[in-house]
Amino acid sequence: METINWKELGFGYMKTDYNVRCYYRDGKWGELEISSSETINLHMGATALHYGQESFEGLKAFMGKDGRIRIFRMRENALRMQHSCDGIMMEKLPVEIFEEAVLKAVRLNKSFVPPHDSGASLYIRPLLIGSGAEIGVKPAHEYLFIVFVMPVGPYFKEGFKPTDLVIYRHFDRAAPHGTGKYKVGGNYAASMVSGQEAKHGGFSAVLYLDSKEKKYIDECGPANFFAIRGNSYITPDSESILPSITNKSLMVLAGELGLTVEKRKVPYEELATFDEVGACGTAAVISPIKRIFDADENREFVYGTEPGIWSTRLYNKLRAIQYGDEPDKYGWNAIVE
Numbered sequence: 001m002e003t004i005n006w007k008e009l010g011f012g013y014m015k016t017d018y019n020v021r022c023y024y025r026d027g028k029w030g031e032l033e034i035s036s037s038e039t040i041n042l043h044m045g046a047t048a049l050h051y052g053q054e055s056f057e058g059l060k061a062f063m064g065k066d067g068r069i070r071i072f073r074m075r076e077n078a079l080r081m082q083h084s085c086d087g088i089m090m091e092k093l094p095v096e097i098f099e100e101a102v103l104k105a106v107r108l109n110k111s112f113v114p115p116h117d118s119g120a121s122l123y124i125r126p127l128l129i130g131s132g133a134e135i136g137v138k139p140a141h142e143y144l145f146i147v148f149v150m151p152v153g154p155y156f157k158e159g160f161k162p163t164d165l166v167i168y169r170h171f172d173r174a175a176p177h178g179t180g181k182y183k184v185g186g187n188y189a190a191s192m193v194s195g196q197e198a199k200h201g202g203f204s205a206v207l208y209l210d211s212k213e214k215k216y217i218d219e220c221g222p223a224n225f226f227a228i229r230g231n232s233y234i235t236p237d238s239e240s241i242l243p244s245i246t247n248k249s250l251m252v253l254a255g256e257l258g259l260t261v262e263k264r265k266v267p268y269e270e271l272a273t274f275d276e277v278g279a280c281g282t283a284a285v286i287s288p289i290k291r292i293f294d295a296d297e298n299r300e301f302v303y304g305t306e307p308g309i310w311s312t313r314l315y316n317k318l319r320a321i322q323y324g325d326e327p328d329k330y331g332w333n334a335i336v337e
């Protein structure tokens with residue numbers, strides 16, 4: 001194996017030694033299979049290719065000081081994938097298969113788990129696709145589940161440095177009764193043009209408003225939105241956002257740190273009142289936001305150029321639990337034996 005410079009890692013694909021696969025055929029899930037190939041054989045009529053029957057997950061494994069590898073809230077990801085299966089009519093993947101495949105993929109690629117003090121982690125990407133052929137629009141009869149992994153550094157190149165978001169009213173990511181609450185590729189296809197426009201403008205992501213009225217904050221492309229005002233942790237409640245496991249965890253930790261947690265509709269106008277603003281998700285953990293530019297109204301909201309005190313506390317607390325530096329009192333970590 002080539003030596004990896006753990007501190008230089010960004011967030012990107014890297015080949016590791018093995019991936020784990022499981023096929024659903026003839027009405028049942030097969031045995032887990034180990035593969036060292038990076039490619040799959042897929043029928044050209046697969047529903048994943050034509051009609052977007054595809055869901056993915058993202059979770060991370062961390063190396064502890066004690067040399068033990070911990071996977072953060074794996075069961076939550078397994079359950080969320082089941083929810084996505086219901087949302088786009090895919091065969092529901094049993095939680096045990098999900099968990100067993102994730103554990104196996106991490107164990108088989110142990111040498112790619114970044115060291116404890118590197119600030120990097122092993123990103124785990126489970127993927128479920130409709131692999132059976134259908135040319136009419138209907139759910140496939142065959143599915144393929146794959147888990148692959150890769151070591152990653154920070155998602156945004158700035159790491160835990162504040163970045164800028166942009167609001168565009170002429171783009172929507174997901175409709176209120178659409179698939180925004182499921183982790184499916186289709187939502188991402190729908191966000192590529194706006195995402196690219198944001199990148200070109202020097203922003204790290206788009207902050208979407210609710211698609212119907214454009215009155216409330218939804219989320220930021222691949223991450224949930226939260227804000228701090230006084231002693232409150234405020235995060236949007238919306239039908240079209242993805243329930244982030246990082247956000248769910250931060251809500252618990254915010255409560256523990258003495259903040260009041262408000263999960264509710266967040267009117268756009270409140271952007272002017274927040275002390276701290278951040279984006280949260282597995283990939284970025286917390287990405288503090290220093291500025292939100294409203295491109296339609298040519299208005300900007302500015303926050304600190306340094307991470308805020310509560311964002312920093314929350315970030316440190318979550319990372320400490322994930323790396324095993326603090327007791328895991330909520331039972332969030334699965335130890336890889």
Ligand SMILES: *Cc1c(COP(=O)(O)O)cnc(C)c1O
Pocket residue numbers: 058183219221222223224242243244245246247280281282283
């Ligand atoms: C995955 C994802 C998130 C973050 O969820 P986590 O469980 O915290 O990783 C947020 N928004 C969208 C749209 C996502 O797909």
